[in-house]
Amino acid sequence: MEPNDQIPEQPKHEDSPSEQVPHMPEREELTTDQQIRRRTIKAFSLFGLASIVPVGVWKYINSQPRVAGIPGPLRSVLNVNEQIANTYFSNQHLAPTFPLSEAAKQPRVNGRDGLKGDFDPAAWKLNVQQPDRPNMTLSLDDIKSLPKHELVFDFKCVEGWSQVQHWGGARLSDFISRYGLGTRSGQPATSEDDFFKHVGMMTPNGGYYVGLDIASAMHPQTLLAYEMNGQPLTGPHGAPLRLIIPVKYGVKNLKRIGTISFADERPRDFWGERGYDYHLGL
Numbered sequence: 447m448e449p450n451d452q453i454p455e456q457p458k459h460e461d462s463p464s465e466q467v468p469h470m471p472e473r474e475e476l477t478t479d480q481q482i483r484r485r486t487i488k489a490f491s492l493f494g495l496a497s498i499v500p501v502g503v504w505k506y507i508n509s510q511p512r513v514a515g516i517p518g519p520l521r522s523v524l525n526v527n528e529q530i531a532n533t534y535f536s537n538q539h540l541a542p543t544f545p546l547s548e549a550a551k552q553p554r555v556n557g558r559d560g561l562k563g564d565f566d567p568a569a570w571k572l573n574v575q576q577p578d579r580p581n582m583t584l585s586l587d588d589i590k591s592l593p594k595h596e597l598v599f600d601f602k603c604v605e606g607w608s609q610v611q612h613w614g615g616a617r618l619s620d621f622i623s624r625y626g627l628g629t630r631s632g633q634p635a636t637s638e639d640d641f642f643k644h645v646g647m648m649t650p651n652g653g654y655y656v657g658l659d660i661a662s663a664m665h666p667q668t669l670l671a672y673e674m675n676g677q678p679l680t681g682p683h684g685a686p687l688r689l690i691i692p693v694k695y696g697v698k699n700l701k702r703i704g705t706i707s708f709a710d711e712r713p714r715d716f717w718g719e720r721g722y723d724y725h726l727g728l
Contacts, residue, residue, distance in 0.1 A: 541667055541692035541728070544598045549612035553674060555682045556603060559716065560654025561702055567686050570650070574625070575707040576642075579632060582625065586686050589670055592616035592624060597667060602728060603696040613690045615671035619664045628660065628708045646713025647689060650704030656689070657713035657724065658698070667692045670703070695726045 572589070574582040595617055602608040622628045629640045645663040648655040662668065669690040672679055679685035684701025691698055697717050707713060718724040 541599050544610050546598055546612060548610045549598050549675065550609050553611045553683065554609050556696065560649030560651060562653060563651050565650065570686050572687065572703060573705045574627060575705060576627065577709060586672060589616050589621065589672060589687060592620045595669060597669060597690065597692065599692045601696060612675050613669060613671045614673035614676065615669040615690065617666065618668045618670055619666065621670055622664065642708040643710045644712055646707040647700045647703050648705045649700070649702050654700060654716050655714050656698050656700045657715040657718065662691065662693065665693055693728055695728065698726050
């Protein structure tokens, strides 16, 4: 079913600036201003040198062992950029939101990785995996039993386009808390140290996958979305359940979630393996 042309009334339960958000683990402690300056200078210096290096030096760089899809020296630059991004990320850093009237009536469809092949929405189940614990299987009704949240934000693509879109679903943080997921103890977290460091997500056919740090997963605007413009998701937009994470570019907003996993090691990331920044934060 395609989204209605009429924008629905403003939901009474939409997030408001005064709404209390759940307590969630932050990233590593913010570095000092001096450390931030050093990292910033280092990153810009590396890019500056890259513009003036002789062809021989570039050939040398390109001949180095590849790390996650690109030569090691270039991957080091991306790692520095990620460290800088980590210094300003916070659970209180929210993506700007917009009135429902500004949401696109027909949200743009982009990318079919992970959506190819036969798929039966009626047979879909969500598989949850954690170290040293039995796998858990959940239905869409289990997700819908959680508090519903609406989000109207500017969806940004690494290709350069953006569009204000309206999504609805459950907070990933609520999902994790309700089912006692993401912790080493197997119980709802009582301390930040109990959380695993990373969350991985993959489509049912394994064709697309993303990795997130736990702080990004627990961000109050990160949703397990099952609605778009007040209607159930369509196939091209990732039905029956997809990730919406406004603090990252669109390639991290995985469609058609089949598996969610938790671990201390970084999960595989589709575009991270193809030369992109693993973090991809805004």
